[in-house]
Amino acid sequence: MAYSVCRIPGLVYDQHPQDVAFVESTEDTGIDAKAVFDTLNQKHKEEMLSKFDLWQRGQHQNKYFHGFNELGYRGCFVFKRKQAGTYHRFYGFLHHPRTYTQPGYRVCILVQHAQKNRENTDSSELDFTVAISIKPQVIVAIKRAFPELIGGRNVTLDIWKR
Amino acid sequence: MSHWTSGNDRAFINRITFDFIAQLEKKREISAVTQSELAEKLEVTEGAVSQVFNLNRTNLNLKTMVRYARALGMKLAVVAYEDGDPKNERGPVGSELFASCWERIGRPRDVWTLDANLQTATTDRAAREICVSFMYHDMRPTGFANSTANQDTKRAFSETQLAEPIEFTSPSQEGGTKNYARI
Numbered sequence: 001m002a003y004s005v006c007r008i009p010g011l012v013y014d015q016h017p018q019d020v021a022f023v024e025s026t027e028d029t030g031i032d033a034k035a036v037f038d039t040l041n042q043k044h045k046e047e048m049l050s051k052f053d054l055w056q057r058g059q060h061q062n063k064y065f066h067g068f069n070e071l072g073y074r075g076c077f078v079f080k081r082k083q084a085g086t087y088h089r090f091y092g093f094l095h096h097p098r099t100y101t102q103p104g105y106r107v108c109i110l111v112q113h114a115q116k117n118r119e120n121t122d123s124s125e126l127d128f129t130v131a132i133s134i135k136p137q138v139i140v141a142i143k144r145a146f147p148e149l150i151g152g153r154n155v156t157l158d159i160w161k162r
Numbered sequence: 163m164s165h166w167t168s169g170n171d172r173a174f175i176n177r178i179t180f181d182f183i184a185q186l187e188k189k190r191e192i193s194a195v196t197q198s199e200l201a202e203k204l205e206v207t208e209g210a211v212s213q214v215f216n217l218n219r220t221n222l223n224l225k226t227m228v229r230y231a232r233a234l235g236m237k238l239a240v241v242a243y244e245d246g247d248p249k250n251e252r253g254p255v256g257s258e259l260f261a262s263c264w265e266r267i268g269r270p271r272d273v274w275t276l277d278a279n280l281q282t283a284t285t286d287r288a289a290r291e292i293c294v295s296f297m298y299h300d301m302r303p304t305g306f307a308n309s310t311a312n313q314d315t316k317r318a319f320s321e322t323q324l325a326e327p328i329e330f331t332s333p334s335q336e337g338g339t340k341n342y343a344r345i
Contacts, residue, residue: 007163009163009166010163010164010165010166011163011165011166012163012164012165012251012252012253013163015252043176043220046166046173046176046177047176047180047217049166049177050176050177050180050181051180053177053253053256054180054181054184054256057256057259059184059256059258061184061187061188062191063187063191064184082216083216083218
């Protein structure tokens with residue numbers, strides 16, 4: 001099954017210690033975060049981009065995004081949006097793609113979208129995200145999209161200085 | 163690739179409005195003010211407040227922004243800044259970062275307080291750095307003069323006046339003799 005990871009147009013990458021991206025699959029229909037994001041109108045897209053921006057800069061705001069404390073779901077992450085009483089969720093997982101040259105750098109890989117009438121997260125949604133996060137093909141796709149830095153560990157220092 | 167706000171002013175306005183709402187949201191969370199309480203204070207409907215907080219209304223004018231901030235016991239500053247990115251390829255700097263810097267420097271209300279706070283922060287940091295150097299690298303005060311520490315730190319440290327001598331234990335002299343440094 002083919003997976004690919006794509007960066008989000010309009011976001012600036014490698015400027016902060018954490019970034020956001022989508023995973024895509026031609027065959028796995030459960031992976032729909034990017035497809036849903038692409039169908040959002042400009043206003044809602046910008047709302048989500050603002051939330052991605054906020055997270056990239058290291059801010060905490062549970063109303064807009066958060067991780068999970070429950071055992072088994074600690075690597076999961078969600079970006080939230082509310083529209084006309086309906087809760088929209090983009091579920092994903094956190095991954096450290098540059099373990100050698102930039103160990104602290106992490107990417108939130110968004111997997112699926114959920115739309116519901118109650119605020120709480122259904123664990124089945126997270127189960128699917130966890131299952132995707134441990135697929136070797138997905139990990140390879142992340143590594144391809146966010147490769148190790150050329151030049152070794154000192155390159156990291158140069159990036160933060162930029 | 164350029165930041166998504168670089169293309170047009172509307173996107174930039176949406177972005178900074180979002181930042182503003184995020185700050186209000188945080189304050190509302192901390193002070194446990196409900197949307198209905200806020201609506202009562204502002205003399206608007208709860209729906210209107212909900213529209214603002216759910217980002218359904220992004221064309222806030224300055225008057226509305228001031229009213230919302232004041233209702234939550236906050237103030238509003240409009241900050242123009244240069245970040246060496248005139249084409250906005252990296253996006254705006256978040257307003258929470260400006261607020262955070264201002265808070266960390268002791269919330270100065272004028273430039274004199276800012277200067278004084280900066281001076282204190284510099285000397286405090288320099289003293290801390292030197293203490294750590296002494297403790298972990300077995301440095302002597304005499305070694306400081308020839309150290310590679312930057313000139314600002316050296317100057318700040320030499321200006322530091324501590325009332326009491328600082329006591330250091332060198333790792334190479336564990337369990338016994340102590341070194342004393344009088345500054």
